[in-house]
Amino acid sequence: MCHLPDMGEVVSVAQIHVDMSKCSGCGACEVACAFQREGLFSTVRGSVMLHMEDRVDYFGIVLKRLDGSLLLGRPEGVEIVNPGGPASGGAATSKPVMLRQPCDLCGGGDPWCVTFCPRDALSVGGD
Numbered sequence: 001m002c003h004l005p006d007m008g009e010v011v012s013v014a015q016i017h018v019d020m021s022k023c024s025g026c027g028a029c030e031v032a033c034a035f036q037r038e039g040l041f042s043t044v045r046g047s048v049m050l051h052m053e054d055r056v057d058y059f060g061i062v063l064k065r066l067d068g069s070l071l072l073g074r075p076e077g078v079e080i081v082n083p084g085g086p087a088s089g090g091a092a093t094s095k096p097v098m099l100r101q102p103c104d105l106c107g108g109g110d111p112w113c114v115t116f117c118p119r120d121a122l123s124v125g126g127d
């Protein structure tokens with residue numbers, strides 16, 4: 001039987017998740033996303049962006065979600081931050097990724113970033 005959500009029911013939305021214990025900072029997700037979107041091997045077109053700071057072994061990703069919030073994965077953990085807001089605990093900047101298209105889960109098909117991540121760090125799940 002078809003189940004329609006009633007008012008007030010929280011509907012889980014599929015999103016990309018990252019396991020920072022697996023991420024190597026290779027950047028393949030960023031290039032894969034840009035290629036599936038625009039046919040370009042580019043590091044400035046993806047909905048997900050490699051994040052690096054001038055510190056040894058400090059890297060992660062920033063992913064622009066459909067609602068404008070950001071999935072921020074860094075060595076100290078994973079959090080969801082509002083666009084333009086300060087990312088707690090660090091100096092991560094969201095500005096470059098805010099100029100890009102948000103993640104639409106590759107139009108509902110197989111997410112390329114998940115497929116091409118060599119460390120199985122990315123997955124699709126609920127909020």
Ligand code: SF4
Nearest residue numbers: 033103105106111113
């Ligand atoms: S799911 Fe698709 S659109 Fe979203 S970040 Fe990954 S490759 Fe890009």
Ligand code: SF4
Nearest residue numbers: 023024026027029117
């Ligand atoms: S492709 Fe996977 S391992 Fe590489 S930066 Fe993206 S999430 Fe990390």
